[in-house]
Amino acid sequence: MELGNIVEKISSLHVSRRSFIKASTVATASLSVAGCGNSLKQLNNSAIMANLDMKNGKWIPCACWIDCGGRCVNKALVVDGIVIRQKTDDSHPDSPDFPQQRACVRGRAQRTHVLGADRLKYPMKRKHWEPNGGGDKTLRGRDEWVRISWDEALDYVAMEIKRIIKDYGNTSILATDSMKTDVINLMNLLGGCSTQFMTASYGAWQNGAMYIGTGYDAMTTCSDRFDLRNCDLVVLWGVNPAWSSGGNPPYWLKNIKDAGAKFIGIDPMFNDSYNAVDADWIPIRPGTDMAMLFGMAYTLITEDNPITKPLIDWDFLERCTIGFDAAHLPAGVDPKENFKDYVLGTYDGVPKNPEWAYEICGVKPEVIRQLALMIGKDRKVALLTGYAPSRTFNTDNLPQLFMTVGAMTGHIGKSGHMTGVGNFIRALNGGPDIAINGKDWYDLYSAHSGEFADPRNGSPIKHEDIPVVECKEMWNNALLKGEYKDFGNALFNELVSPPIQRKLEIKMLISNFCNVVNCYPNVNQALKAMREGSVDTIVRLDFNFTPTAQYADIVLPAITPWERPGGMAEFWYHNREAVFYYFQIMEPIYEARDDQWIVKEVAKRLGYTDEDLFPIPRKEQEFVHLHESRVLNENGNIEPMVTITQADINEYGLENLRKYCQKIGDDSLLKPQVGRLTVKELKERGCYQAPRKPNDAYTYIPLKEFREDPIAHPIPSTESGKIEIYCKKMADVFNGMGYSIIKPYPTYIEPLQGYEKTFSDFKNKVKGEYPYQVITPHYMGRQHSTMNQVPWLREAFAHPVYISSHDADENGFADGDTILLSSAFGKTIRRACVTERLMPGAVALPHGAWLDIDPETGIDRGGHDNILGSSAAVGQALDAYNSTLVKMEKYTGKPLPKHAYEPVKTIF
């Protein structure tokens, strides 16, 4: 039945709003599924409009919660409880200096996400799962599902938690959300649990950046958007905000271009960010960026002449760094162990010159030389990279090398000069928050009682005894062998060395956040561990049928932020200048429930009260959030953002908060305050946005004070207080992990699964079994694995595999052919997009598609990137999503349809 007809029918029957939402979900389901069956139902706009009382229509700010790197305003037109349309920020006129917070394509498609055919509707259990360790775990991911009642589901979960804690201890439960979540909160109440960590998106920047004297993100290493307009040249090294930073970041690029800057993009792929600013593209082989950077450093060292050709900022190197050459090493270090002599090849006989680099990275020596000359010290240059180049094996020193080239050329700490990260959160708009989202309740409780922040804080298990399992240890070692390496508090950069080999018997996995089955390299290993390993029970709270839900034993349907009481948007730190408020705009669909309700119900069955788990309910949590939101004023002081009157306080009630404040003896949360806007104004606009103008007090230049006076303003995170081109601490920490050895200064290490490994004989250039290198760009058609099955996005973004025209010609591939990619670890298929925008030898498979294994062939049909990857660990065990080698061939099975018409994974 088409949506229009449903509306007419419902209007005439005067059925309840709740039933309508059920019905409209079905309609969306039929919309999605009908697409597959090629019997499209045209939805009749006028029929809907005719049957709704548009006078009751109201635009309401609603959530967009995806982890996209941005945060924007999203509004829904709600008529009689039904979402009719979406729009974005229109709270003020749009201008480059004070822009609207416009939503990207994903935010605009949320309606078909929230009402998608793949929403989980009922609690369910896997048919052959049995409690108490019974049943058949080998059927995970291929079993049938049985719908069960909430009581049954919650009883099972509570019973299993109780049994496992009693028989095996709290550490036998592994909560796979590496963040503060409601499930982690539950586990803390129950006495703690094991958790896990990974470098994830951040690559080598995750753990190394602080030791060498830089930040790990754009917030701390990139100037703000106004200062970027002062640049003459912006070098984007593996950066693509057009795809990886939702909302305004790509617009900042346009502003910078309009101000007169030139752009250079260094990347295996000519992406949409480079294209939009007419960047000169320097194609480079995947994972070979360090080689090119060494070639540039060599050029700078050998061609610099302070009088006739000043390239190197010797003053900056002298004052602000240690370790550049033998004369600047820390005391006691072998003078041969220095960066400059390594680059020149003084002791190893191998000059890391552009010719040497070309052999590896494929960038012609004259291009490397020319770029080195272009970034010399007297030009205003931004050297900005993303995480992708360091999501590769053996690039632990890449951030250090990138920073070293920036330090050599002095592009640090001055207006129009910067070196660091320019992607993901705060892309092209660094600096501390101006609009500061209030503490959420987790922060609040952590601050006051240390009770709930994470499994390591205040848990009855001793801080140091909480197992924190590195993700590559998780499947293969923890689940299959019952052991893991204990690196200490890796989530807080408190790595211990040497690691301690420990026993660990994991009996339960539970999560409501990370799509853990989908997001780690070498998924076949995860499936093996789940089917053959020690785990009795896998519990998943989710709102759609993600692979993590598909491979679970008990699935509990959760609601989306559209269906729960309002609040402040998650991932607030993605936007420097604005914070966002959203409302509940629809009733929960079917039997889906709030995550907080679900964990409370489990806790109740284990003898706890609601207040034990959530001392204040959602509405009062929202009040705290509003009350604690802050603005950075022009004098650098923090002041309240939201005006709160006694009337507001009365309206919220705050019965539980009062009790809580009494308990802690601090009633500051209950006091009225004067801020920049009223609660009503915030809710109407959906946003507070700090006014900005050029040269205002918020203009941010990282390391400015440090550069001006490194003695008075040392870098707190380095041992020397300076930028460390020789960093003993970093080498000690990573080497102490016991996987492989790095030097305290950047050196080239032939990577596991790098370009060289595409050859069986590199010297004579004989190609090996897996001759192509796969990169996995973040994709506009979804965000990580979120929104993977949204029909409007699938229609807009085809999720092809990009193959260079050179390689396509060699293999006889054409656009639209279904191509089989095979690595040593797994296989997947995708339709080819043959392109001139890709370095030959590189293959680009967009990141995040859901695993979809064909049970007959074992081949993934979803174009899932992690089926191909390796879970090997070297250096700091970074997750090498972009170090994957494959062979390619035309797929001889059934060709794939266009992405928009691929089947959507649904249940019930």
Next chain:
Amino acid sequence: MGKKGFYFDMASCIGCRTCQVACKDKNILSVGTLFRQVRSFESGKFPKPGFYHYSYTCNHCSNPKCVEACPTGAMYIAEDKTVQHDDSKCIGCKYCTWNCPYGIPQYLTDLDKVGKCNMCKELTDKGENPVCVDACVMRCIEWGDVDELRAKHPDQGLVSEIAILPSSKITTPSLLINPKLAAYEPNCKQKEV
């Protein structure tokens, strides 16, 4: 006072298709039906590729072939000189879909009628912008009086035809494009992204 039309800044477009989805949302269109559609085109040879996106929609032409072809008067030039469609007169004969050289009118199978961009008439009548204009993250799409739009961008060398589009002489589209150089390359291929 000239005709009302769209301005498209191809030079800054990142191909994000937010305009396409905002249009689908406003018009409640299922997969396969697009009143605004972004397509991507590639030319040149590695390492010097030409690449651009073009956001197709109705050009509200001065000499619209869809109106000329329509046997029932369902497709018509409205008072404000935009090209509008009266659903009640449409008999689903598809003549307009065959005659529009831009391939814009969409035949809607289930309704047995045609639909297309009406420049969000119901919104512009209330003083609002078409949804695509306010949706664009790169601020690439503008609408209004084409003479005023041309005057607003004096340095951009705006054009009404590019290699992938028919000659503007056929229908005199109300269309202004700030083109990328690659848009003049006739040997280009449409690419999925």
